[in-house]
Amino acid sequence: MTDVTPSNAPGQHYPPGQHPDLPPPPGTVGFVGWLKTNLFSSIPNSILTILALYLLYSAIPPIFFWAFIDADFEGASRTDCASAGACWALIDVRFNQFLYGFYPPDELWRVYATALVLILAVLPVLFDNIPFRKLLFINTALLPITGFFLLSGTGSGQDALLQTVETPQWGGLLLTMVIGVTGIVASLPIGVALALGRRSNMPIVRAMCVTFIEFVRGVPLITILFMSSVMVPLFLPEGVNFDKLLRCLIGVSLFSAAYMAEVIRGGLQAIPKGQYEAAAAMGLGFWKMMYFIILPQALRIVIPGIVNTFIGLFKDTSLVLIIGLFDLLGIAKTVVTDANWIGLIHESYAFVAVIYWVFCFGMSRYSIWLEAKLHTGHKR
Amino acid sequence: MATETIDGPKRGSLLNDQRTRAIIFQALAFFLVVVFFIYIGTNTVRNLDALGISTGFGFLDSPAGYDIAMSLIPYEATNTHGRVFFVGLFNTLSVAIAGIFAATILGVVMGVLRLSKNWLVSKLVYWYVEILRNIPLLLQILFWYAVLITLPHPKQSIVFFGETFHLNKRGLYMPEPIAGDGFGLIVVALVVALIIVPIMSKMAKKRQEATGQTFPVFWTSVALILGLPLLAAAITGFPVTYDYAELKGFNFKGGMVLRPEFVALWFALTVYTAAFIAEIVRAGIQAVSHGQTEAAFSLGLKPSWTTRMIILPQALRVIVPPLTSQYLNLTKNSSLAIAIGYPDLVSTFGGTSLNQTGQAIEIIMITMLVYLSISLLISMMMNYYNKRIALVER
């Protein structure tokens, strides 16, 4: 630092407090400064940086070349993919199967309609400042009914309004969404009941709820799915049977209900005792107290928790391929068994991985955003 | 309201008494559950009768008749389904324990690196966490398996450590140590070391509390655990020979092998769970107020001591409960082994045995109970640990 700059040139004198601001020492600002403080602040840090850079160098360019530069985007079979990179023609040709499974092409508008209904139903739940919120809530409440009839139809025959589409024809992202959304919607009321039961003063009710919750949380989802596909038919009287998808949905719903119950219990515990006492002092009975005072507050707090449960459930829906349902991952595995596309498993997995990731990452961002928002509201 | 006298509640109908109502409600709930189970039970008995499947656990003694690729205990196709159960259970436990071990290490490293002042490293870890935890585990398992079986064919194995290790799509083949005469002494030495270490650490702690003098417990322990057996080995003249894997016919024979099914499952479980553990560790460390670090520094503690004695004990209190549920998740997720044919409990006992015997109810129930027991066991161990490190308020 022996440079002679105007500010510290000899002979310059300023009255006290009049000295002009000195420029920061070189290497502490600008790009170099940023590099120094963030990447090369010490020797171990520099080593880490170099290691990280090497890792990036060895991973990113090959993937990028494979996925974009060297890739083929069009073709009718794998033989049309001449270059060394990915063969995205598979996704191009089988796009509808990835999204809807074997849903009849003529009836696809019903899937779109359901998607629209679903989006409209979810909006008022996720955001509290959108217009017509009350009206949209009616749609939300009706979602199970509208969704069911839209997707599965009202009957077969000429005069039926919507032709029946059998559940084995559902597949891909559609099936993943059906299982995920049904699981979460159905698990809410059961979860609330279980959470209330677990906090109840009645020993038998509490014991039953605790047993159920801990049992379900202690076993893998896959055993519950096996139970629903192999054991449930044995539980029913002869001649009664459910659709395989419905059995799977019941299993998934009960599974997520146990997790939901714990999330909601957290919310219930977060409500100050004063709220219960105030409600009781107002002369409200148990159900009125829960309905008007406790649950609205508790459920509000646990929305991030519910979203996180949903993310988990959304990922777990991929397990249904093990019991023979063609969800998104199931489709990804089956399309590459076609002689035209055989061996393109990496493209297929990569595509569904991106879909799963976009959904889960988006939801987790929402959850974080909401948590931050709720946090400010509750700060004392 | 205002006109009512304050005589207390009137003794009206029993139905209005809260305690009576609670009893009635519970009796009703209990009754309904019992009826539900009786209904299911009678249906099941009738259905099984019609199917001609005899209930009971007699099938556990009948021969299984099929082979299992990987087993920790001796197993042959002529063994019973009961033995299959243990083969599967040990395979489940081995991948779960290996996964917990590796995920903890990787997760802690990632969690600490996430807080690194190095911008690039911190961002890299951020994307590692966000990518891996938002993609279904099953997909990741399938992916790693698909990657592993693109390794070279056994005839073109990747060789390292001077032709003793062979890596190919059928697995990683390693030399297997075989105990010779006098190997018992080494085991005895190890046991002795394992007994001495906790006693020593207790004494060291006592001395420190009494006199303030410290004792390098960690390095002494390492020296004991490694040194004593090594000493014993030197005395007995290293009584270990190695069985090397050799390419014979289609495959390598002899030695030890890590199969791709195991590695894919283990690796996927590790990196997936580590992403969650990293977030838990990060949150735990951030939960410790920065004032603690500053206070420790002002007392003149070295940074390494600060981390070990001040930050970590406090962070652990936040970390351990969610870490427990990650361990539970990992154990339960190991059941996805079935997707790639790793012979765990669900795919052997709960899969093939179920198909061969048709005893769906017994087998699924046993499988569920096993996982439940493992879950409870892990919970108990972690709760015990949590209690030990919990803040003792005076």
Add this chain to the structure above:
Amino acid sequence: MKLGKFLFAAAAVTALSTGASAGTLDDVKAKGFVQCGVTTGLAGFGAPNDQGQWAGFDVDFCRAMAAAIFGDAAKVKYTPTTSKERFTALQSGEIDVLARNTTWTFSRDVNLGFEFIGVNYYDGQGFMVRKSLGVTSAKELDGASVCIQTGTTTELNLADYFRSNGMSYESVVIETSAEGRGVYEEERCDVYTTDASGLAAQRSTMSDPSEHILLPEIISKEPLGPLVRHGDNQWGDIARWTLGAMIVAEELGVTSANADEMASTSKNPEILRLLGGEGDMGAQLGLPADWAKNIVKQVGNYGESFERNLGTTTPLALERGLNALWTDGGILYAPPMR
């Protein structure tokens, strides 16, 4: 869940109202279609085609039953079943008939309370290897890695075969045939074993079928056939004679093209009995008189169905072999229709 509860209640009510009904045939007639259990996808035997329609050799049997009962082969609904759940699905009444390359064994017939109504495909467990391995016999497979589908009799047969020949192997267990092909093509295993017909189906979809050979050894008997629940003999008879009619039609040379013509012009009393011109076989089964004619017209005889789905003109290119008529050197033999 509300919907689920509603459906549960609805199912329970319908069960109560129909639970006492006489037989499967009445139930099937009432609901207007045959619910048929098929595989989750095995080329040639049962798989959804490009349009998502089920097609295949086993699927043809389902269609034939619908043609016999309703005179319309399209009145079938398919339930894909995994090997694990197929038997409970049939037992619980979820499906009316299971046509899913299921091996007829003593324990399944006797113990599990099912009725195999015949054999529609005579099969046996075989081995497929790469030509480049230079293996010509299964006896040379000592120490090999073997890909095998779990939950089937093949797993037991394989263990028995290797044990009795004093050989060892490493089993690579797979869940579905589609997975197995992928794993085999990546050479995770040297050998793929399953029913010989399945191997041919697998080979046909390999990237280069000529690189793989089937070994001559067939290590088991696998008579594959459709099955129904024990105890409803009328329904069993319909299923049995649906298959019988297809075989007899081939013996008599009745095809989908000439069925109508033969019904009116033929002088052969056997043909007339089959096609409903003489006797009351349909009525005895509780079916229309032209039941067998409908089968042959809409689905075809056994030979036509075989050629369409499995035969030499298809990618599977299977020879008739054991499945040729007894008059042509096979063992396919239907009881006489009289």
